Amino acid sequence: MTTTGEEHRAAGGPWWWQRRRSAVLDVGLAGVSALECCVEGAVFTDRVGLGALLGVVLGLVVGSVLVLRRRWPVAVVLVALAVSPAEMGMVLGFVGLYTLAASDVPRRITAVLASMSGLGSLVVSLVRMGQHVEGNGSAMTPWFTPSMAVLMALGTTAPPVLLGLYVGARRRLMESLRERADSLERELQLLAERAEERAEWARGEERRRIAREMHDVVAHRVSLMVVHSTALQAVALKDPEKAAKNAALVGDMGRQALTELREMLGVMRASSGVPVARAAEPVVTVPEPRASVLVEEEQGPSLAELDELVGQSRAAGMTVELSVEGEGSGYGARVERTAYRVVQEALTNAHKHAAGAATRVRLARRAGEVAMQVENGPPPEGGVDAHLPSGGNGLVGMRERVLALGGVFVAGPTDAGGFRVSAVLPVGE
Secondary structure: OOOOHHHHHHHOOOOOOOOHHHHHHHHHHHHHHHHHHHHHHHHHHHHOOOOHHHHHHHHHHHHHHHHHOOOOHHHHHHHHHHHHHHOOOHHHHHHHHHHHHHOOOOHHHHHHHHHHHHHHHHHHHHHHHHHHHHHHOOOOOOOHHHHHHHHHHHHHHHHHHHHHHHHHHHHHHHHHHHHHHHHHHHHHHHHHHHHHHHHHHHHHHHHHHHHHHHHHHHHHHHHHHHHHHHHHHHHOOOOHHHHHHHHHHHHHHHHHHHHHHHHHHHHHHHOOOOEEOOOOOOOEEOOOOOOHHHHHHHHOOOHHHHHHHHHHHHHOOOOEEEEEEOOOOOOOHHHHHHHHHHHHHHHHHHHHHOOOOOEEEEEEEEOOEEEEEEEEOOOOOOOOOOOOOOOOOHHHHHHHHHHHOOOEEEEEEOOOOOEEEEEEEEOOO
16 A cells, blocks of 8 residues: 555554554464465475475565555565465465455556466466376376366455455445545535525624614604703793693604604514514514515605605704605605605704704605705804714615615715715616
8 A cells, every 4th residue: 555654653553554453453464374384384495405494484574574465565465476386375365465456556457466376376286286196196187187276276366356356446435435425514514604604694784774773763753852852941931832842742752753663673573473562452473574674665664754754853943945856756665765764864963963054855856766965054153952972873874775775875064064965766667
């Protein structure tokens, strides 16, 4: 085999063995082979007059070569072929041929060495049987000796080679299946990681969408409530009638904020079929829709409510001018809701940062698109600051909404000291 000793030691076995039990097996086989070669070598050297001791030493060295069968199977088979004329190395040749056929040695080399081993066994069998027949003086048919020699050659060559080929093919098949299983496991792990990344991205998108909706639903109403409460404090003693009117407006806006917040929570729960509780109503189970976005689109505001939105700002003391250009209606629910939210958030920012400033809202309906612009002037001198907190997410949320629909969003200060928010949304035909 061609595996290095370092790789096998890393796998748990000494030197070139992958496992310790493989080393024990090879050492045991080498011991058996050495014993067999010692006996046969002693008989051979004694017969030729070289002394039995030389045969024992030669057999010990030759038989011990079997311990190298996993590292150098070709060398083991060649040694078995070299000592075959001495009628020794039966175990060495048998195990060597098996190991050679089961290894990764090219098949042409295996075929050549197996043929040489079979031919050598045939010649040795012919010689030994011929000597036996001549020594006994028995009469045999002419075809008996060649037939027995061929059978013995095939019996000592074919079984180990065929068994080695089968074991090698099975081992390669198992390795291929193991590699394929490892590859599939890596692919599944990669797919699981990608699915987790997509799920994390989807969760992040859902959190951002919910944050935008909560901001748009709550911030505008609460901002108007704070503006009205500030005005209420200023006129409570001077004009009780106006103070009462402002208090009623604050109550109405608070109820509207609670209603919109409840609807938003209902949309969030509807996507998972969670029971939704309503005031003074029994708990009911909302059937799961195709997507939470569809429920959100059905329940979201539209441009038809723009007059009411501007009226609320006017009621809070802001001077707001509304102009609508062009004709058209019935845009998609997402377009209607996004356009409404952009105007709503722009008015909220005007309440926060330019209380009392004159504001102009323009809506233009064009072919294939709808445009909106909210521009406020600088805050008047001596105006009452409501001290509304700002998280800095309003413009970010508007930009995300508009870009999600493939529109254009621009926001920034004006030369007159005010602020302008502009957006253009494509309208699906």
